[in-house]
Amino acid sequence: MDKILTNVNRAERLRKSTQTQYDLIVIGGGITGAGIALDATLRGIKTLLIEKKDFASGTSSKSTKLIHGGLRYLKQFEFGIVRETGLERAVAHNNIPHLVHPEKMLLPIVKKGSFSKWSASLAISVYDRLAAVREKDRKKVLSRSEALESEPILNPQLLKSAIAYSEYRTDDARLTIETIKAACREGAEAFNYLELDSFLYHNEKIVGVKCLDHTTKGFLLFKCTQVVSAAGPWVDKLRDIDGSKKGDTLHLTKGVHIVVPHEKLPVKSAVYFDAFDSRMLFAIPRGKITYIGTSDTNFTKDMNRILCTKKDAQYIIDKVNRMFEMPDLKLEDIISTWAGLRPLISAEGKSNSELSRKDEIFESPSNLISIAGGKLTGFRKMAERVVDLIIEKNDTFPEKESLTKKYKIHSDSFVNYEAYQSLKSSLTEKYKSRGISSYDVWYLLTTFGKHAISIIENALLSDLPLEQALMQEEIQYSIKFESSLEPDDYFNRRSGRIYFDIASVKNNLDFILSQFKDAFSWDQEKLTASKAACQSLIDDVSVIKD
Numbered sequence: 001m002d003k004i005l006t007n008v009n010r011a012e013r014l015r016k017s018t019q020t021q022y023d024l025i026v027i028g029g030g031i032t033g034a035g036i037a038l039d040a041t042l043r044g045i046k047t048l049l050i051e052k053k054d055f056a057s058g059t060s061s062k063s064t065k066l067i068h069g070g071l072r073y074l075k076q077f078e079f080g081i082v083r084e085t086g087l088e089r090a091v092a093h094n095n096i097p098h099l100v101h102p103e104k105m106l107l108p109i110v111k112k113g114s115f116s117k118w119s120a121s122l123a124i125s126v127y128d129r130l131a132a133v134r135e136k137d138r139k140k141v142l143s144r145s146e147a148l149e150s151e152p153i154l155n156p157q158l159l160k161s162a163i164a165y166s167e168y169r170t171d172d173a174r175l176t177i178e179t180i181k182a183a184c185r186e187g188a189e190a191f192n193y194l195e196l197d198s199f200l201y202h203n204e205k206i207v208g209v210k211c212l213d214h215t216t217k218g219f220l221l222f223k224c225t226q227v228v229s230a231a232g233p234w235v236d237k238l239r240d241i242d243g244s245k246k247g248d249t250l251h252l253t254k255g256v257h258i259v260v261p262h263e264k265l266p267v268k269s270a271v272y273f274d275a276f277d278s279r280m281l282f283a284i285p286r287g288k289i290t291y292i293g294t295s296d297t298n299f300t301k302d303m304n305r306i307l308c309t310k311k312d313a314q315y316i317i318d319k320v321n322r323m324f325e326m327p328d329l330k331l332e333d334i335i336s337t338w339a340g341l342r343p344l345i346s347a348e349g350k351s352n353s354e355l356s357r358k359d360e361i362f363e364s365p366s367n368l369i370s371i372a373g374g375k376l377t378g379f380r381k382m383a384e385r386v387v388d389l390i391i392e393k394n395d396t397f398p399e400k401e402s403l404t405k406k407y408k409i410h411s412d413s414f415v416n417y418e419a420y421q422s423l424k425s426s427l428t429e430k431y432k433s434r435g436i437s438s439y440d441v442w443y444l445l446t447t448f449g450k451h452a453i454s455i456i457e458n459a460l461l462s463d464l465p466l467e468q469a470l471m472q473e474e475i476q477y478s479i480k481f482e483s484s485l486e487p488d489d490y491f492n493r494r495s496g497r498i499y500f501d502i503a504s505v506k507n508n509l510d511f512i513l514s515q516f517k518d519a520f521s522w523d524q525e526k527l528t529a530s531k532a533a534c535q536s537l538i539d540d541v542s543v544i545k546d
């Protein structure tokens, strides 16, 4: 069972890990930690990754899910970030084609908006050039009537023209999990539900970590040469534990997204639109739904329960109702939400949206290296920088260059995007007479890659109703090969169903729970507690609180 990400034999794997001398321990199973674990392992560095809850349960499942250069950062003259993340888009698309999809964006130019046609056109030309966008995908300026033809629900009273340009869309949690799976395939070890409690020191230098195993409530010690904290919004907490929180600190801001059925906001493609308060929002169609976000407000509350409040949701709804000409969207139309924290590096006198999205590395006297800030899109380059640094600091680590630029993250990767599209068409055709919809094929293929085929084939042999048969296969896969331990791991971060198809979770909750009960031999008490936890999570995302 080595070389896969699983909890099936967790106790034995943990025992082995406590007896291993690691080169590197990475704290935090978000995209930053995942990228570092993969880069380091590919360079021959013996790596352990630990995550206190589930992989991607922090910011890395709460983003706008775009692989983008960040057009708006041009306004802040952050050319470096735009160029780096812009160039990384094509790298991510090539390295995991079924998870990073080209997405046409529309930027409406509106009366009293942030951009004039000329400023937007110039900015996007710079953007396209910085990101080396191919000629055929470069921006197009649309007249008012062309813009209305391409997006008929835009408010004609406001619209002056529009610019069409290219970005990529992903699933942040799946990208994180696939990256951790790849690190494990290359020899890393990774555990979720294992929380750093404190550091172990020798001569005032960190030589290991003490962790709380949330599955047993016991403490375990792990030894290593180097620790990297990729704890996202929690980076300062860990610097505090190490007694090294000095200089720049994190400033946390909350960003929310709301989800409505696609027919309530039937955008044909993603729209990047003005909020008329110096912010810009995205409305992004995805399967059965459209999601819209995001806000940017200061956050100082409980970091483990971040909610979209009525005020957050109303802010987004008001902006939608101004930009689109449709029957007004209402709070009651919202079927799901998510809210995440941006770990920004604080700077006096700057507003939230002006704070840099650049990543920053902190080095402590005890040899703790922490990385925070940055973007999902830039994760590979961030990882490369961190691993370069730890190699420089540790003479015993192999001196190898990063190998991730041309590394296929999925074990059974599509050679390119055309291969993904071609399989999607042939599977849709093959299974349509057997009750598998084109949505099912698209969802399974974009979520699980080519493994979608065995999920479908096995489900078609089952006596269960088709929806449950498919879910059963997904759940079993997520338990055996993706370390799911709780139903929420599956319906949230392995499948995204809680956001993009919440009805399927609500309607099948008992079935999902029964799958976990059987797989992990839960007793009645554990089943009851898990059901209550799931209901409370579903309530948190779907019932908007004050």
Ligand code: FAD
Pocket (backbone or CB within 6 Å): 027, 028, 029, 030, 031, 032, 033, 050, 051, 052, 053, 054, 055, 056, 057, 058, 059, 060, 061, 062, 063, 064, 065, 066, 067, 068, 194, 195, 196, 197, 230, 231, 232, 233, 234, 254, 255, 256, 294, 340, 341, 342, 372, 373, 374, 375, 376, 377, 378
């Ligand atoms: P996290 O994902 O938060 O991971 C840190 C992990 O550390 C967490 O899982 C946490 O549980 C774990 N941890 C904390 N303490 C401990 C401990 N003691 N022991 C063990 N584990 C611990 N970027 C883009 O490129 N595109 C976008 O569209 C985009 N949209 C965004 C929208 C919003 C609203 C927000 C908030 C951010 C967005 N970003 C986007 C930025 C991007 O999401 C983040 O840069 C990225 O997800 C940060 O990942 P991370 O791994 O650093 O942090």
